[in-house]
Amino acid sequence: MRLLNKIAVITGAGQGIGAAIAKAFIKEGAAVCIAELNAKTAEDVAWKLRADGGRAIAVQCDVADRASIDNAISRTISEFGRVDILVNNAGVNVFRDPLEMSDEDWRRCLAIDLEGAMHGSRAVLPGMIERGVGAIINIASTHSFSIIPGCFPYPVAKHALLGLTRSLGIEYASKGVRVNAIAPGYVDTPIAEAYFQTFPDPAAERKKAEDIHPPRRMCRPEEVAMTAVFLASDEAPFINASVITIDGGRSVIYHD
Structure with missing residues (x-):
C-alpha cells in the first residue's frame, strides 16, 4: 500500500496509460479522480475501480480549458478533502507538415499537450504548498528529446513539457512539492x-x-503506471525535476 490514503487526480484516465495509472494507484491504497474529456469512459473506469473496492470518482474535464480542470480539482477536494498527487496524462497526437499546418492545429496541440499540464499544476499547487507536500507527474514522451520526421508540432509541445517539469520542480522544491516526468516510447x-x-x-x-x-x-501501460506509483510515493523523496524514460533502450540507439 505505497500510496495509502493519498488522493490523486489523473487526467485523460478513460483509457490506456491513464486508466492503468488509476488502477495501479487504487491497488496501492490511493483514492482517485478520473478527469477525462469523455464522460462515459471516465465513469466506466471509475465504476470498475469502485466495483473492486476502490475509492474513485469521474469528472468530465477538458484540460485545455482552465475552468474545467479547476472544476475537477474542486470536485476532488469536495469528495476526498485534498489533492496529494496530480498526473498530467491527457494528450493528443497532432502530426502535420509545418508549412501546411493550420493555426488551429498548432493551438490545439499546445493547448492540450502543454498548457493542460500547466492548468492542472496551477490548480493543485496552492494546496500542496500550504500542506508542504505534493507530487506532480507529467506524462511526456520520447518525443520530448528526440525528433521523428513527420510528427510536427507534437515534439515541440513535449519538449516544452520537460521544460515545464524542470522549471516547476525547481521553483517549488523548497515548498515540499516534487515535479517529475515520465517519457514513454511506443505503448x-x-x-x-x-x-x-x-x-x-x-x-x-x-x-x-x-x-x-x-x-x-x-511498453505495456502497467509498466508506465508502476513508474508513476514510484514517483508519487514516499519512496522517491529526492527525485525532482527529472524524467524517467521507458522505451526499452530505444532512445540510446544511434542507428539500426
Whole structure:
C-alpha cells in the first residue's frame, strides 16, 4: 500500500496509460479522480475501480480549458478533502507538415499537450504548498528529446513539457512539492492499435513498431503506471525535476 490514503487526480484516465495509472494507484491504497474529456469512459473506469473496492470518482474535464480542470480539482477536494498527487496524462497526437499546418492545429496541440499540464499544476499547487507536500507527474514522451520526421508540432509541445517539469520542480522544491516526468516510447494502448489499423497490414505495422525496440516488444501501460506509483510515493523523496524514460533502450540507439 505505497500510496495509502493519498488522493490523486489523473487526467485523460478513460483509457490506456491513464486508466492503468488509476488502477495501479487504487491497488496501492490511493483514492482517485478520473478527469477525462469523455464522460462515459471516465465513469466506466471509475465504476470498475469502485466495483473492486476502490475509492474513485469521474469528472468530465477538458484540460485545455482552465475552468474545467479547476472544476475537477474542486470536485476532488469536495469528495476526498485534498489533492496529494496530480498526473498530467491527457494528450493528443497532432502530426502535420509545418508549412501546411493550420493555426488551429498548432493551438490545439499546445493547448492540450502543454498548457493542460500547466492548468492542472496551477490548480493543485496552492494546496500542496500550504500542506508542504505534493507530487506532480507529467506524462511526456520520447518525443520530448528526440525528433521523428513527420510528427510536427507534437515534439515541440513535449519538449516544452520537460521544460515545464524542470522549471516547476525547481521553483517549488523548497515548498515540499516534487515535479517529475515520465517519457514513454511506443505503448501498447488503444490509440496505438487504432494507428496500426490505418495501414493495409496492421499486424506488419505492429511488428515493425515492436522490432525497433531492443526487447522486441512495446511498453505495456502497467509498466508506465508502476513508474508513476514510484514517483508519487514516499519512496522517491529526492527525485525532482527529472524524467524517467521507458522505451526499452530505444532512445540510446544511434542507428539500426
